[in-house]
Amino acid sequence: MPEGRRRPGRKPGSGPRHDAKDQRRRSDSAPEGRRRDDLPPVEPPPPPAARPSDELGLPTATVLVKAKRARPFFGRHPWVLDTAIERVEGTPADGDVVDLATHEGRFIARGIWNASSRLRVRLYAFESDVPLDAPFWRSRIDAAIALRRTLGLDDRSGAARLINSEGDDLSGLIVDRYGDHLAIQVTSLAMAGRLDAICDALEAAVKPAGILLRGADRGLSKLEGLHLPDRVIRGTAPEGPVFIREGSLSWGVDLTEGQKTGFYLDQRDNRRAAALLARDRRVLDLFCYSGGFAVTCAITGSARNVLAVDGSAKATALARANADFNGAANVTVETADAFARIDSLAAAGEKFGMVILDPPKFARSRGAIEEALRAYHRINRVAVDLLEPGGILVSCSCSGSVSRDDFLEMLSAVAQRSGRQIAMLECRGAAPDHPVSASCLEGEYLKCIIARVA
Numbered sequence: 001m002p003e004g005r006r007r008p009g010r011k012p013g014s015g016p017r018h019d020a021k022d023q024r025r026r027s028d029s030a031p032e033g034r035r036r037d038d039l040p041p042v043e044p045p046p047p048p049a050a051r052p053s054d055e056l057g058l059p060t061a062t063v064l065v066k067a068k069r070a071r072p073f074f075g076r077h078p079w080v081l082d083t084a085i086e087r088v089e090g091t092p093a094d095g096d097v098v099d100l101a102t103h104e105g106r107f108i109a110r111g112i113w114n115a116s117s118r119l120r121v122r123l124y125a126f127e128s129d130v131p132l133d134a135p136f137w138r139s140r141i142d143a144a145i146a147l148r149r150t151l152g153l154d155d156r157s158g159a160a161r162l163i164n165s166e167g168d169d170l171s172g173l174i175v176d177r178y179g180d181h182l183a184i185q186v187t188s189l190a191m192a193g194r195l196d197a198i199c200d201a202l203e204a205a206v207k208p209a210g211i212l213l214r215g216a217d218r219g220l221s222k223l224e225g226l227h228l229p230d231r232v233i234r235g236t237a238p239e240g241p242v243f244i245r246e247g248s249l250s251w252g253v254d255l256t257e258g259q260k261t262g263f264y265l266d267q268r269d270n271r272r273a274a275a276l277l278a279r280d281r282r283v284l285d286l287f288c289y290s291g292g293f294a295v296t297c298a299i300t301g302s303a304r305n306v307l308a309v310d311g312s313a314k315a316t317a318l319a320r321a322n323a324d325f326n327g328a329a330n331v332t333v334e335t336a337d338a339f340a341r342i343d344s345l346a347a348a349g350e351k352f353g354m355v356i357l358d359p360p361k362f363a364r365s366r367g368a369i370e371e372a373l374r375a376y377h378r379i380n381r382v383a384v385d386l387l388e389p390g391g392i393l394v395s396c397s398c399s400g401s402v403s404r405d406d407f408l409e410m411l412s413a414v415a416q417r418s419g420r421q422i423a424m425l426e427c428r429g430a431a432p433d434h435p436v437s438a439s440c441l442e443g444e445y446l447k448c449i450i451a452r453v454a
């Protein structure tokens, strides 16, 4: 992942994780063990209704950008905000293919129109002779899947992100493969209207047992005027959890009710990196979800023991099951508010050899950055207090609007306040099946700093 640079502010429509409230609402309020039969009935995708131009993938209108606003689009940035538009020639309906042109009418790119979103056009092709038709989507999807093959992530017993939105030139589409099943998140109306073509291409390339549509980030969907209830789009849903392998570990993943699409695939390599330093240590995994870091440290990392904490009872049930399933008897799982629990551990004078912090997205917008940084400071400050000399801090942030620089400055302030030396060993990001487009740096969100605290 690209490191250490300050980015322009994020725009709407990016950032794969959802907030804690959203997560807890979904994971706690839903009935336990929901199965395929209980899923809402299969419904056709919502509007936009198919128009003749959809199949041909040809433009129905031309969108002209303001003078001096064209440069990012010549640089393949895929988001055209309403404020960049000078005028529209034609009357596109939401979901229609449109061409983007300079204010003088010179072709820049081809994309899809949505008047309900501030992100008025999403761009998908930068050549004037390419229609956005079914073969086009198929070639994009095939290219994304070929990349995962290159990364060695095509083992059917494992899991991988097959399509990562802008990182795979498919803005608003996320597809994760868990064994034989696919889970799709759609955050753009452009992709929602083309689900048929997308599923045809996925079926041809992957031959999955089933394709499930997951609610994605409801906040993001709302920004696009989308309402996409969870449902099985193709084939069948798994009966109960899907089991996937990661190295020598197995994870049970709840595809119908789990957070995100079921598992935090972005942290795959960070779990291993943390585990490499966990040997014989007492480990605290705060915000543990289904036990990813906790169980990897316990088994792969030979930690002495692990305390795993999450606020969601559904999450801790999954963590307990994953610990048991992998034979990690030295993992204790607690359901508790992480802020209260970390304070009580500090008050009791408890010490750990490793503390892992992987909180939910604290900042949902640029305006919330200061508040988010204060929350990061608070938990990191207490985590440092909990670490014995020479302890390891694994500190993550999935808030895209908090830059890597800001996050490092927060850690620097923690070092200053605590009077401890914090030596950064690794500045990591998301696993490589979560590519970030250099033309759309807003797609970078995950930071994972591994540091030694003297």
Ligand code: SAH
Pocket (backbone or CB within 6 Å): 020, 023, 024, 259, 263, 264, 267, 287, 288, 289, 290, 291, 292, 293, 309, 310, 311, 312, 315, 336, 337, 338, 339, 358, 359, 360
């Ligand atoms: N580390 C995990 C992913 C963590 S996602 C993995 O690798 O799989 C963030 C988690 O924080 C979610 O499971 C969510 O339930 C939990 N969470 C959110 N707010 C919390 C709070 N106040 N206290 C404890 N857990 C919280």
